[in-house]
Amino acid sequence: MDLPQLWFLLIAVLWLGYLVLEGFDFGVGMLMRPLSRNDTDRRLVINTIGPVWDGNEVWVLVAGGAMFAAFPEWYATMFSGFYLPLLLILIALIVRGVAFEFRGKIDDPVWRARWDWAITLGSWIPAVGWGLALANLVRGVELTPDHQMTSSVLDLLSPYALLGAATTATLFATHGAIFLALKTAGPMRERAGRAAAVLAVPTTLVAGTFAVWTQLSHSAHTWTWAAVGLAAAGLVAVIVTTRARREGWAFGASVLVIAAAVALLFGSLFPNVMPAINDPANSLTIANASSTSYTLTIMTWVAAFLTPLVIGYQAWTYWVFRKRLTAEVIPPHTGLPARADDASRR
Amino acid sequence: MSPGSRQVWNEPVTTQKYRTLPPSRPVTAHPQQGPSSRIAGHGRAYRERTDTEEDAALVDTLDLARWQFAIVTVYHFIFVPLTIGLAPLVAIMQTVWVRTGSERWLKLTKFFGKLLLINLALGVVTGIVQEFQFGMNWSEYSRFVGDVFGAPLAIEGLAAFFLESTFIGLWIFGWDRLPKKVHLACIWIVAAGSNASAFFILAANSWMQHPVGAIYNDVTGRAEMTDFGAVLTNNTLLAAYAHTIATSFLVAGTFVAGVAGWWIVKSVRGGDHQSAREIYRPAAILGMVTILLSGVGVAASGDWQAKLMYEQQPMKMSAAEALCEGESGAAFSILTIGDLSNSCEGVHHVLTVPGLTSFLGTGDFDGYLPGVQDLQTEYEEAYGEGVDYQPNLALTYWSFRFMIGFAAFSAALALAGLWLLRKGRVTENPWFARLCLLALPMPFVAASFGWIFTETGRQPWVVVPNPDPNGVDAIRLLTADGVSESVVAGEVIASMAAFTAIYGVLAVVWFRLMRRYAAAGVAATSPPTAADADGPDDSGGSGDADDTGSTNTPLSFAY
Numbered sequence: 001m002d003l004p005q006l007w008f009l010l011i012a013v014l015w016l017g018y019l020v021l022e023g024f025d026f027g028v029g030m031l032m033r034p035l036s037r038n039d040t041d042r043r044l045v046i047n048t049i050g051p052v053w054d055g056n057e058v059w060v061l062v063a064g065g066a067m068f069a070a071f072p073e074w075y076a077t078m079f080s081g082f083y084l085p086l087l088l089i090l091i092a093l094i095v096r097g098v099a100f101e102f103r104g105k106i107d108d109p110v111w112r113a114r115w116d117w118a119i120t121l122g123s124w125i126p127a128v129g130w131g132l133a134l135a136n137l138v139r140g141v142e143l144t145p146d147h148q149m150t151s152s153v154l155d156l157l158s159p160y161a162l163l164g165a166a167t168t169a170t171l172f173a174t175h176g177a178i179f180l181a182l183k184t185a186g187p188m189r190e191r192a193g194r195a196a197a198v199l200a201v202p203t204t205l206v207a208g209t210f211a212v213w214t215q216l217s218h219s220a221h222t223w224t225w226a227a228v229g230l231a232a233a234g235l236v237a238v239i240v241t242t243r244a245r246r247e248g249w250a251f252g253a254s255v256l257v258i259a260a261a262v263a264l265l266f267g268s269l270f271p272n273v274m275p276a277i278n279d280p281a282n283s284l285t286i287a288n289a290s291s292t293s294y295t296l297t298i299m300t301w302v303a304a305f306l307t308p309l310v311i312g313y314q315a316w317t318y319w320v321f322r323k324r325l326t327a328e329v330i331p332p333h334t335g336l337p338a339r340a341d342d343a344s345r346r
Numbered sequence: 347m348s349p350g351s352r353q354v355w356n357e358p359v360t361t362q363k364y365r366t367l368p369p370s371r372p373v374t375a376h377p378q379q380g381p382s383s384r385i386a387g388h389g390r391a392y393r394e395r396t397d398t399e400e401d402a403a404l405v406d407t408l409d410l411a412r413w414q415f416a417i418v419t420v421y422h423f424i425f426v427p428l429t430i431g432l433a434p435l436v437a438i439m440q441t442v443w444v445r446t447g448s449e450r451w452l453k454l455t456k457f458f459g460k461l462l463l464i465n466l467a468l469g470v471v472t473g474i475v476q477e478f479q480f481g482m483n484w485s486e487y488s489r490f491v492g493d494v495f496g497a498p499l500a501i502e503g504l505a506a507f508f509l510e511s512t513f514i515g516l517w518i519f520g521w522d523r524l525p526k527k528v529h530l531a532c533i534w535i536v537a538a539g540s541n542a543s544a545f546f547i548l549a550a551n552s553w554m555q556h557p558v559g560a561i562y563n564d565v566t567g568r569a570e571m572t573d574f575g576a577v578l579t580n581n582t583l584l585a586a587y588a589h590t591i592a593t594s595f596l597v598a599g600t601f602v603a604g605v606a607g608w609w610i611v612k613s614v615r616g617g618d619h620q621s622a623r624e625i626y627r628p629a630a631i632l633g634m635v636t637i638l639l640s641g642v643g644v645a646a647s648g649d650w651q652a653k654l655m656y657e658q659q660p661m662k663m664s665a666a667e668a669l670c671e672g673e674s675g676a677a678f679s680i681l682t683i684g685d686l687s688n689s690c691e692g693v694h695h696v697l698t699v700p701g702l703t704s705f706l707g708t709g710d711f712d713g714y715l716p717g718v719q720d721l722q723t724e725y726e727e728a729y730g731e732g733v734d735y736q737p738n739l740a741l742t743y744w745s746f747r748f749m750i751g752f753a754a755f756s757a758a759l760a761l762a763g764l765w766l767l768r769k770g771r772v773t774e775n776p777w778f779a780r781l782c783l784l785a786l787p788m789p790f791v792a793a794s795f796g797w798i799f800t801e802t803g804r805q806p807w808v809v810v811p812n813p814d815p816n817g818v819d820a821i822r823l824l825t826a827d828g829v830s831e832s833v834v835a836g837e838v839i840a841s842m843a844a845f846t847a848i849y850g851v852l853a854v855v856w857f858r859l860m861r862r863y864a865a866a867g868v869a870a871t872s873p874p875t876a877a878d879a880d881g882p883d884d885s886g887g888s889g890d891a892d893d894t895g896s897t898n899t900p901l902s903f904a905y
Contacts, residue, residue, distance in 0.1 A: 072492020
């Protein structure tokens, strides 16, 4: 394996980390409203990811940064080409992140209701959008010989890409429901567990179809059938374990599905990073999109030292906040009253 | 750079070291627009488009993309310096509490910690845009610089932003989950992370201002890194980092001093001398001392930057003084009248300090500074004709002065405050309260103008050529050649409208929350139930808790 190939693998790993971690963040945000009966429930849901969502989100920044550093042509073509989907994702991530932090700062139902919508939309849009982007990456786009993407926005909405969007949306919703069931106790655990079991079946249909379609139409390799097989096994395991309410196992199974999906998508891409559907000669490949071996060597050393450290302290964070939450442990609101005149109430 | 290699500007610049460039493309498709004028820099094949219609569209995209970059970047940098400076100040407050057990420092930690978090949230989410927009709007720039510029950005995420984002979660939610000292370490790690983050981002930015440690590769048509150590020890970076960090502490010091100073007056006038004396006064003193120390740092690092700028970006330095023709012993003007916008015609300096500009640039009151017209001629020889190499004179001139001028309010606050609060005094002087409120936003404004100055002052370049004869040769890129080619004006308009609208709403929300929480004082963030504030000392946190079970003890904090 040469350095550019190593970095292709590392970028797949960074995306894997992002999709696994923020995948359940998105799912939790998507399900916050339907699974909650009152404000305390909503706070309970939000607080299951409260200490960790910010650290989870950094994975996408590092994945994007790594693409910039290791494959500037890929980064440039993809980010300028997928302009509008990325714009929507960015806006969603902005309002969602602010919503978590600001929602409780003012003790007022109207204020909270607005941020709840920001969390809901801010979770749905990226859950759909990342699937759309990744599916289009694998499907290929129209590229000029100098790697300018000429596909229009409508070209990005092919049936395959829409199925990819539906795949990430259902998969993240299921993943999030399982995470919620794993992180809560009492009625919320019950509801989330039931939701996970209900969501598992359509998720399996959608994701399974997408996986087979990917393999048949967009993968040139036989070995990616293994990823399809793993995904299928994972999906079946999700159905079985969510029905049995084995939350830990179910979480492991949904992580396996996401890992298999990333392996399938990046495996299908290989050795391209952005295939051109109009003319294969125009494709961006690992070889023609990469940085110099000097830059990649530096980056490899940095990543080799820092990535284990990051995984270590993030794992420790999950350990610190490992206790299940219930509605009873959610403290009263500490936000200031809605009207400024009451600010000096104490 | 050794003093010996300093460029002497009254000698003609040798042009032999520059690559022979392809002939500049005529700019007939649109009127000459200063920094917007588009010519071929390095002639990569796909940049050569001749279709007039397409070219006209590109100009629109370019101007829009530049506006968008300005909007989202200036906006992002409202929140960043406060986070960089305030995180260490909150860490200091918490350290004093942990070491002395003094309850007032816990109250101050929670009070300023809450303000820090409100601010940090916006800094974090707007930072994502910063990283993505290079690829979205500036893909040709990204292709050209990615081999060098991408590495510090990626390392920033891996080495700094991960730390900041993970440990801020631990700090917010960890008050009763972590041993006291581990919890204290979390805020210090956040502070270290945000300060390290600035280093890597400035490494990337400084390389655009003054490329080092790289070569231009004819075959790939891009800049390629040859010496990462040189990129990380770029003197432009070291000066900019010192200046940015000092500025951040100035912003945060002013913030703490302004809020606490206002509260001193409010408390005394409300009859609560105890809060004024015991809680807000120490905080105000901390803020004011921070202002004075960082103020010295800001001035010293700014002076260092000015001298580097004279060597590395003389056009920016001369534009900052609206110096049209070269002169020795150039004066520093406080006010200039006449149309600076794009020409040297009719510029009149009034209210000048003799020799000061020469001193700022060269360390010698009689030093020679080249004028923008001289430099235009030199650049045309070196980099090709048909390009206006002058930045927008009015913008550069005034943003330089606003940067310095607005920062002076902080100094006034610190000096007035330290006098009024001397030897244990508190004050009820309403003018001091007004000064506190007036000074609060000023360093933010100054910092914004500093960035506007340094980023617009290097136009029309996005990667400024390195003039050092021993330096990097032939790495340069015009801003016009950096903009995305596959992105149409409509897309940039859509994104600019979306970002401006969302950012506008969030700015109002941020400002109101900051004001509400600042005006609510320590009482709002330290509820009376602070009896459990001692936390589970050093008992090992929740190490004895049941893994899967839950307890009914309420969380110390929840969203």
